[in-house]
Amino acid sequence: MSTTRHLLNRQRRLAAQRPPVQRAADPVRRRRPNATAARPARTLLSWPLLLTALTVLLAAFSVLAYVQGGQQDTAGSNTALADTARTSEVKGVVDETVQGIFSYDHTDPARTDAAAARRLTGAAVAQYRTFMGPVREQGPRQKLVLTTTVTDSGVEVLDGDRARVLVFADQSSTRTGKVGGTTVAAAMFAVDAVRQGGTWRIAALDTFQRAPGTPTDQGKE
Amino acid sequence: MARLTSRARRRPSRTAATGLAAALACAFAVWTGGSWYAVARDERAAFARTRDEVLQAGEQGVQNMNTLDHGDLAHGLDLWEESATGDLLKELKDSRKQFERQVESAGTTTTAKVLSGAVTELDERAGRARVMVAIRITVVAADRKSNTKDSRMLGELSRTPAGWKLSRLGQAPVGDAPAPTANPSAGTPTPSGS
Numbered sequence: 084m085s086t087t088r089h090l091l092n093r094q095r096r097l098a099a100q101r102p103p104v105q106r107a108a109d110p111v112r113r114r115r116p117n118a119t120a121a122r123p124a125r126t127l128l129s130w131p132l133l134l135t136a137l138t139v140l141l142a143a144f145s146v147l148a149y150v151q152g153g154q155q156d157t158a159g160s161n162t163a164l165a166d167t168a169r170t171s172e173v174k175g176v177v178d179e180t181v182q183g184i185f186s187y188d189h190t191d192p193a194r195t196d197a198a199a200a201r202r203l204t205g206a207a208v209a210q211y212r213t214f215m216g217p218v219r220e221q222g223p224r225q226k227l228v229l230t231t232t233v234t235d236s237g238v239e240v241l242d243g244d245r246a247r248v249l250v251f252a253d254q255s256s257t258r259t260g261k262v263g264g265t266t267v268a269a270a271m272f273a274v275d276a277v278r279q280g281g282t283w284r285i286a287a288l289d290t291f292q293r294a295p296g297t298p299t300d301q302g303k304e
Numbered sequence: 305m306a307r308l309t310s311r312a313r314r315r316p317s318r319t320a321a322t323g324l325a326a327a328l329a330c331a332f333a334v335w336t337g338g339s340w341y342a343v344a345r346d347e348r349a350a351f352a353r354t355r356d357e358v359l360q361a362g363e364q365g366v367q368n369m370n371t372l373d374h375g376d377l378a379h380g381l382d383l384w385e386e387s388a389t390g391d392l393l394k395e396l397k398d399s400r401k402q403f404e405r406q407v408e409s410a411g412t413t414t415t416a417k418v419l420s421g422a423v424t425e426l427d428e429r430a431g432r433a434r435v436m437v438a439i440r441i442t443v444v445a446a447d448r449k450s451n452t453k454d455s456r457m458l459g460e461l462s463r464t465p466a467g468w469k470l471s472r473l474g475q476a477p478v479g480d481a482p483a484p485t486a487n488p489s490a491g492t493p494t495p496s497g498s
Binding site for chain 2: 130131134135137138139141142144145146148149151152161162163164165166234235236237238239248249251253255267268269271273289291
């Protein structure tokens with residue numbers, strides 16, 4: 084009987100323990116099948132979906148940022164005036180060069196040649212020769228002294244080693260030959276400058292394709 | 305169980321693909337967003353934008369004030385006043401009546417083309433700027449004779465609530481002394497100067 088008692092006791096003991104165990108286990112067991120079924124489903128749906136939505140949002144933002152940044156960049160690549168040091172540097176060189184190469188003294192034509200050789204490059208060399216041809220020809224005979232003064236100049240574009248400068252200049256020519264007298268003429272043109280080996284040089288002269296014979300307004304003020 | 309494992313095997317690959325796409329998008333967004341931020345924050349770039357704004361307003365203003373059709377005076381002169389502020393605007397308003405009579409009797413039509421322009425000074429805080437503009441003006445007289453001349457304009461702009469406007473405008477003076485009737489003769493080399 085000891086065995087039966089033993090079994091009975093065991094059964095009783097187990098029965099006494101069961102309810103709390105069952106109660107504790109029950110909700111877990113009931114929830115678990117649901118949870119295991121729902122979790123992979125939610126993971127399957129939500130992770131890729133979330134990531135896709137994130138991707139789309141980020142891509143949209145990127146496009147906006149790229150366009151915005153790019154637009155502002157185009158204005159930013161021209162540093163005329165914004166880069167004060169470079170702006171005044173190129174302006175100074177162009178002013179000095181224009182005054183040097185477009186001034187002429189019949190007693191010292193070599194000085195003009197030297198200025199031109201030092202500061203002109205590319206297409207500007209041939210353009211300059213065309214402009215100064217008549218001066219070279221008639222200068223000695225007319226005893227011509229031509230003085231060019233830059234009255235205003237402004238840097239239109241400054242982009243790295245390239246620049247475009249608008250120049251207003253006065254040209255006073257004095258003749259002491261047979262036809263004497265002094266005349267002052269107004270000039271306006273744009274200059275393309277390039278920086279080669281740390282030196283700014285004039286690469287092109289833009290005369291705004293002026294039809295020959297069109298008089299420049301002399302300024303009535 | 306077999307199903308579960310196969311699903312489990314497929315799951316990470318799809319997640320990985322979208323994850324990779326998201327990571328790429330994230331990296332791209334950081335890059336473009338960063339450059340946008342850098343550009344927007346860059347004071348020099350902001351200054352450059354203002355400079356372009358000023359030049360645009362200056363060139364447009366100069367062009368407007370060199371454009372006038374004797375047959376459409378009111379509209380033309382309204383445009384003049386729209387481009388001006390301060391002293392220049394006052395001047396235009398004061399002389400408008402007299403000017404209208406002059407142009408009406410002369411019967412001229414003036415058109416202009418900006419050749420080139422540059423901002424020479426810009427004070428963002430004070431809202432003041434100076435521009436120089438090279439312009440080609442064509443005047444057609446009553447007898448249909450047309451005359452084209454190039455002009456060197458110097459302008460001063462002020463910032464107004466309605467944008468940058470010209471507060472002063474004139475031609476660049478020639479010579480230190482009042483220029484004599486300059487005689488364009490052979491020997492004057494420069495482009496527009498002959």
